[in-house]
Amino acid sequence: SYELTQPPSVSVSPGQTARITCSGDGLPKTYVYWYQQKSGQAPVLVIYEDNKRPSGIPERFSGSSSGTMATLTISGAQVEDEADYYCYSADSSGNRGVFGIGTKVSVL
Amino acid sequence: QVQLVESGGGVVQPGRSLRLSCAASGFTFSTHLIHWVRQAPGKGLEWVAVISYDGSNKYYADSVKGRFTVSRDNSKSTVYLQLNSLRAEDTAVYYCARDMRQLVLFVYGMDVWGQGTTVTVSS
Numbered sequence: 001s002y003e004l005t006q007p008p009s010v011s012v013s014p015g016q017t018a019r020i021t022c023s024g025d026g027l028p029k030t031y032v033y034w035y036q037q038k039s040g041q042a043p044v045l046v047i048y049e050d051n052k053r054p055s056g057i058p059e060r061f062s063g064s065s066s067g068t069m070a071t072l073t074i075s076g077a078q079v080e081d082e083a084d085y086y087c088y089s090a091d092s093s094g095n096r097g098v099f100g101i102g103t104k105v106s107v108l
Numbered sequence: 109q110v111q112l113v114e115s116g117g118g119v120v121q122p123g124r125s126l127r128l129s130c131a132a133s134g135f136t137f138s139t140h141l142i143h144w145v146r147q148a149p150g151k152g153l154e155w156v157a158v159i160s161y162d163g164s165n166k167y168y169a170d171s172v173k174g175r176f177t178v179s180r181d182n183s184k185s186t187v188y189l190q191l192n193s194l195r196a197e198d199t200a201v202y203y204c205a206r207d208m209r210q211l212v213l214f215v216y217g218m219d220v221w222g223q224g225t226t227v228t229v230s231s
Contacts, residue, residue: 001170033217035153042203042221043145043153054219086153094214095167097143097155 002026002091004100011106018074020103022087025068032070033088034063036081037102043086047072077107110134110220112204117225120194128225130187130204135220137185138162141207143218144178144189146200146227154200158207158215159187165213172198194229201226 004024012018022032032050035043045054047063050070060075074081087100116128130142144156157168157178166178177190187204202225205218 031216037153042223043205043218044221045208045217045219048208048217048219084152088153088155088217090215095158095165096169097145097158097215099145099153099155102152 006100006103009104020072022070034072035086038083112222114222114225119228126191128189132185138182139210142187145203148200
């Protein structure tokens with residue numbers, strides 16, 4: 001089955017840049033989406049279609065994708081950015097979704 | 109405002125059934141695919157199922173295929189997830205989420221999520 005691979009955790013100091021990677025063989029053919037989930041809350045879309053930012057999402061969040069790897073970048077990470085981040089994409093059939101395992105971002 | 113509200117969760121014994129509902133408001137419901145995503149306690153997000161905007165196409169994760177059934181009633185702006193033959197590993201918070209594209213045949217990302225409903229499978 002199709003898989004998306006993410007690092008389990010990333011740690012940064014406040015104001016530094018956090019980068020979260022997501023790799024998958026199908027990424028050259030599909031869009032990647034990134035979700036932020038804080039404890040006890042529903043996921044929130046922070047990047048869609050590889051590099052687009054929904055309204056209301058701070059500019060410090062950006063996305064990129066090249067080949068089989070996508071990256072979520074938090075430039076100047078804030079304490080409030082501490083959360084789990086999931087990448088998501090469609091599988092090769094385009095009929096099912098797949099999430100990465102999630103990356104816990106610590107800002108301290 | 110655009111909103112999805114899940115209901116129907118609860119505590120159920122292994123092997124029993126449950127039906128979850130996802131009520132939508134604030135947008136043209138009949139033009140969007142709707143996904144179900146679940147999250148077991150302390151675990152990550154797992155995509156479960158999707159139903160096309162007109163209900164004609166349904167797809168499932170291998171882990172639930174043959175046990176779960178997704179359906180929708182566009183006249184009521186509601187999607188349902190029927191959970192049969194429940195197992196302990198189905199214990200999770202179940203979210204419904206709107207696919208961000210309209211009138212499409214394939215899945216894209218989800219832009220609107222409900223707050224989730226909790227299903228606990230335990231004897």
